[in-house]
Amino acid sequence: MSYIEQTLTKLQKSSPGQPEFYQAVQEVLESLEPLFAKEKKYLEHNIIERIIEPERQIMFRVAWIDDQGKVQVNKGYRIEFNSAIGPYKGGLRFHPSVSSGIIKFLGFEQIFKNSLTGLAIGGGKGGSDFDPKGKSNNEIMRFCQSFINELYRHIGPTTDVPAGDIGVGGREIGYMFGQYKRLTGRYEGVFTGKKIPWGGSLARTEATGYGTVYFAQNMLTTNGQALEGKTCVVSGAGNVAIYTIEKLYQNCALPVTCSDSRGFIYHKSGINLETLKQLKEVESACLSKYAEIHTDAVYTPVSSYPAGRNAVWSVPCDLAFPCATQNELNQADAHELLKNGCILVAEGANMPSTPEAVEAFLNAKIMYAPGKAANAGGVATSQLEMAQNASMIQWSFEEVDVRLKTIMKNIYLTASETANEFGQPHNLVLGANIAGFRKVADAMIDQGVV
Structure with a gap:
């Protein structure tokens, strides 16, 4: 049995019933085989065993009251996957399909996507099986407030900065940010995807x-x-x-x-x-x-x-x-x-x-x-929002858009040059995976066993 097969078998035993997560891991590992053949240090430092396990997995109950006065219960998740190159960064998804396996697949992909942007952000993801469709604004507000009553303990502007995803837009971010501010007494850039008047970035949407x-x-x-x-x-x-x-x-x-x-x-x-x-x-x-x-x-x-x-x-x-x-x-x-x-x-x-x-x-x-390269513009602009929040300024739409265009060009060049380096110029899957992995893995080696 090959090293990759052994790794996937162990992963399926330790994290049962998560097919999307296995799929994401297998795709990355198969792309990395040429890198492992060229540079042995990643296997010697057991980077794979370390990088496929989240640094922290947070699961919690979210109890909230609907408009009929009945208590409803959902599951909440935040997977803080890797912080080797920066604070955890990734969206929150509110959708009935959300499960631990879905969040882990998304968080794992986020590690390499964020790395490819060239910005100082690690990988994370979160969400809930709550469905905003058909809910009133007050129901969504009460759910978001209850969700943050637990999550606020684990996030912060230099720790973990969530954003939106499916089912989470400016309205939901607003309710969560407001509850975070109420609980902590701090007005800080702990969420991205905020509305423009209170810290959002133009061009983020x-x-x-x-x-x-x-x-x-x-x-x-x-x-x-x-x-x-x-x-x-x-x-x-x-x-x-x-x-x-x-x-x-x-x-x-x-x-x-x-x-x-x-x-x-x-x-x-x-x-x-x-x-x-x-x-x-x-x-x-x-x-x-x-x-x-x-x-x-x-x-x-x-x-x-x-x-x-x-x-x-x-x-x-x-x-x-x-x-x-x-x-x-x-x-x-x-x-x-x-x-x-x-x-x-x-x-x-x-x-x-x-x-x-x-x-x-x-x-x-x-x-x-591949998505981790082509759709990285969203999280890249989220990091630009973090930068604006930290300096308490707001850039113009045109300035953000120019930065976004430059970031996307650099991601393409990085993936393309890496694919060429390994003799597969048409294969941006391999190029993106190796380039994203190498930056994070090198940082993990530099920082020791943590």
Whole structure:
């Protein structure tokens, strides 16, 4: 049995029932094999055994009272994975699918994503199986306050700085920040994703989507191509998808799809961004309403998708941007994209492509950008928010956007140069994983056994 197989077997015994976590670890470890062959110090210092175990795992009960006066109970999580290069940094996700395994997979990915930004931030993640959908503002406020009644003990501006994620936007961050301030008596940058008047950063909402497009631009430029005129398919309808679509339009590309948990829209003439923002950011409505407003658009419900497939990826395109959730694009979807002439896939979501889909893209040698590289713009801008909070100033949208564009270019160059170093120039999965790992691992060696 190989070293990687032994490691995964031990991990499955120590952390049972966490398939997404195993998937994330396996993907990274397999990419690192050329590095281990070249530099023995990482195995000699047992870096792998140390880096796949979180430094701290916090799980707690969240009891809160709904509008009918009934007590409800949810689970809360914060996984503080690695602080070798900076304070723990990563979002909070409120969604019924949240479990310890989901949070661990996200936290593990966050280590390397944060490392690739070149900024001083470690990896962490958190959340709850609480579902904000259908809840009143008062119910969400009471839940957030109860959540922070436990979490506040474990976070701080130089310790652990949470942000938003699925189900956690400016409203939820506001309620949590307010409760933290009430409990501690301190006004400090302990959360990112705050609203602008009380410490938020301009361009933070747009950053993940914009950054994904900037990364794709760098890939295309290197290969002598441009975004202009390209037909693009996008999954998702949250912040990442919306601002991916916005930035695509700004670069004269044509995004023709978006999706939510119930179905997807195909609008051949191009997604109407104003309608999408109104439905999702203002009304929190189902995308089926989009087709009622734009009769030339086609809405396909999830129930009509082919078995095991995501029909978004069957729409002919030049470029694909998975911006919804993990494992939303499988092997059959990948082959459909390739058959239809797709030349680039840039992941706005975390681990949206299954291992088989990733293998198909790499074998075809199309331009493929893994999430930990392509979607790092969000956490990078969160760190820029931390910097603004620490100095008690606020930068302009343009200044933040310029910094974001530079960071995304540097991530691309780092991943690309590392892939070239190891003789696989088309493999940005390998390049991103080795570059992200090497920085953290070297810091762990420098700091001793802690």
